[in-house]
Amino acid sequence: MVTVNKVVEFILNSETVQAHVPAGMLALDYLRQHKILTGTKSGCKEGDCGACSVIIGELKKNSIEYRPMTSCLLPMGELHGRHLVTIEGLNMEHLSAVQNAMVDCGGTQCGYCTPGFVVCMTAGLMAPQIPLNEEGVLYAISGNLCRCTGYQSIKNAGIQAIQSLRDRLINKERIKALVEAKALPTYFLGIAERLKAIKPNEILQMGLQQRGCTIVAGGTDLYVQRGEQLAESSITLLNNGSEIPSARACEGRVIIDARMTFEAFATDPVIKTHVQEIYDYNLLMASWPIRTRSTIGGNLCNASPIADMTCLLLALECSLILTSPDGHRRELPLNEFYLGYKQLNKKSDEVVTEISFPVFSENTYFNWEKVSKRAWLDIATVNASCKFEVKENHFTHSSMALGGVSATPLHLKEASAFLDGKPVSMDTFLDCLAVALSEFEPIGDVRGSAHYKRLLARQLLLANFVKLFPETINQEALYAAL
Numbered sequence: 001m002v003t004v005n006k007v008v009e010f011i012l013n014s015e016t017v018q019a020h021v022p023a024g025m026l027a028l029d030y031l032r033q034h035k036i037l038t039g040t041k042s043g044c045k046e047g048d049c050g051a052c053s054v055i056i057g058e059l060k061k062n063s064i065e066y067r068p069m070t071s072c073l074l075p076m077g078e079l080h081g082r083h084l085v086t087i088e089g090l091n092m093e094h095l096s097a098v099q100n101a102m103v104d105c106g107g108t109q110c111g112y113c114t115p116g117f118v119v120c121m122t123a124g125l126m127a128p129q130i131p132l133n134e135e136g137v138l139y140a141i142s143g144n145l146c147r148c149t150g151y152q153s154i155k156n157a158g159i160q161a162i163q164s165l166r167d168r169l170i171n172k173e174r175i176k177a178l179v180e181a182k183a184l185p186t187y188f189l190g191i192a193e194r195l196k197a198i199k200p201n202e203i204l205q206m207g208l209q210q211r212g213c214t215i216v217a218g219g220t221d222l223y224v225q226r227g228e229q230l231a232e233s234s235i236t237l238l239n240n241g242s243e244i245p246s247a248r249a250c251e252g253r254v255i256i257d258a259r260m261t262f263e264a265f266a267t268d269p270v271i272k273t274h275v276q277e278i279y280d281y282n283l284l285m286a287s288w289p290i291r292t293r294s295t296i297g298g299n300l301c302n303a304s305p306i307a308d309m310t311c312l313l314l315a316l317e318c319s320l321i322l323t324s325p326d327g328h329r330r331e332l333p334l335n336e337f338y339l340g341y342k343q344l345n346k347k348s349d350e351v352v353t354e355i356s357f358p359v360f361s362e363n364t365y366f367n368w369e370k371v372s373k374r375a376w377l378d379i380a381t382v383n384a385s386c387k388f389e390v391k392e393n394h395f396t397h398s399s400m401a402l403g404g405v406s407a408t409p410l411h412l413k414e415a416s417a418f419l420d421g422k423p424v425s426m427d428t429f430l431d432c433l434a435v436a437l438s439e440f441e442p443i444g445d446v447r448g449s450a451h452y453k454r455l456l457a458r459q460l461l462l463a464n465f466v467k468l469f470p471e472t473i474n475q476e477a478l479y480a481a482l
């Protein structure tokens with residue numbers, strides 16, 4: 001297949017550039033090899049270490065939304081019409097508040113991770129949704145690893161930077177306020193107008209009409225698996241500059257665009273009114289720079305048995321719309337999407353365009369749980385999610401899902417059906433657990449033995465019950481039964 005070079009026009013720090021490069025080329029390689037901007041470091045090239053972090057600015061109406069991303073998983077084609085900020089683009093004649101704080105607090109030793117930390121902390125200051133406190137610092141650096149400092153000094157630096165700027169940022173437009181506080185270079189003020197002048201790239205925007213190309217959404221799975229190869233391949237970018245709509249409730253269903261990122265999903269007002277703890281669940285999925293890229297559709301189509309969103313969406317009883325290049329749409333329940341390990345009920349050129357689930361009633365109870373080897377920034381060993389409809393203390397409808405216990409994400413059909421009409425009681429939970437555990441035969445792998453996974457599945461289903469019905473769970477009966 002021929003790789004077509006695309007003219008990608010964007011602003012790199014303060015300079016407008018036209019890059020004649022393959023759309024699938026990694027931004028990290030472009031920065032280091034073509035532009036000799038070596039402050040952006042190459043570490044794991046798998047999205048795990050944060051050494052390659054950059055900040056991407058995207059026009060939203062008249063202002064720009066800035067978010068951190070790992071340039072080792074970022075295709076060049078996506079930069080068209082955007083602002084790419086590297087560590088060099090944050091430099092001024094003096095040290096910025098973040099750079100100063102890193103020096104004051106001893107936040108750097110060998111220095112390899114330092115540009116990534118400075119970039120992500122600065123991104124945290126630029127994003128109005130990130131709180132100006134310790135929690136905000138941890139959120140901002142959730143994707144950065146350091147092998148020298150032990151982190152405390154870096155955390156202290158983040159807190160010091162925030163304390164030195166907080167009064168000047170609260171309730172202000174962040175970019176303007178940061179420039180006024182001399183924490184960002186002045187060129188940032190003119191970026192929005194300059195981005196508006198960049199014309200859309202028609203080839204990149206062809207999107208779904210292109211056939212035979214590898215479909216790339218956020219690229220956070222694909223580029224980990226096939227990073228070098230994709231740079232030389234023909235790709236279709238789903239995130240090609242067109243605005244991705246928010247979730248909406250319509251005719252009894254909540255409808256989301258499959259290109260919605262984890263971060264957008266977790267902060268969406270419609271999603272939050274249904275899945276009220278989505279923000280907390282989201283904190284256990286990847287890191288901020290990955291969540292700003294990883295899409296819901298990509299999580300479903302990667303077909304990993306331990307995919308976190310997939311488990312949650314299975315319990316929500318989602319339906320998918322699959323669209324062919326000729327525009328034909330077909331609807332499929334998510335629990336019919338997985339045919340075997342990494343085998344999908346989907347033609348190679350079909351794209352999942354829409355995902356929907358039934359709106360919650362006042363009687364809906366929902367929860368999601370995960371266990372992984374590390375609490376943060378780790379994939380699940382097992383995950384579990386439950387949705388229950390309860391009326392007059394009886395289950396009227398249920399949907400339960402497990403991940404990590406079979407070759408595909410698993411919808412617990414029998415256990416879900418078993419609950420219909422049963423009273424909400426300790427006995428019902430224990431009987432339901434027995435049915436659920438008979439529905440799968442886990443396989444041991446590097447994340448745990450088959451026995452351990454079965455045990456985890458039981459504990460996570462129980463954790464869902466305890467969380468949703470604390471009044472009903474009787475600890476003594478539970479210990480006796482287990």
Ligand SMILES: Cc1cc2nc3c(=O)[nH]c(=O)nc-3n(C[C@H](O)[C@H](O)[C@H](O)COP(=O)(O)OP(=O)(O)OC[C@H]3O[C@@H](n4cnc5c(N)ncnc54)[C@H](O)[C@@H]3O)c2cc1C
Nearest residue numbers: 047217218219220221222286294295297298299301308352
């Ligand atoms: C550091 C790191 C941490 C991670 N942590 C987690 C975690 O905690 N939990 C978790 O669940 N995942 C995690 N992931 C995995 C990954 O981020 C998610 O699976 C993500 O949702 C994939 O989405 P994407 O948009 O990046 O997919 P891509 O990589 O773009 O695509 C994945 C696959 O799906 C196909 N595809 C994508 N979108 C569509 C579509 N709309 N229609 C048809 N095909 C499509 C692609 O062709 C490809 O085969 C992590 C990844 C990294 C790098």
Ligand code: FES
Nearest residue numbers: 043044045050072
């Ligand atoms: S090089 Fe490690 S996250 Fe990109």
Ligand code: FES
Nearest residue numbers: 109110146147148
């Ligand atoms: S200072 Fe050496 S890896 Fe962080």
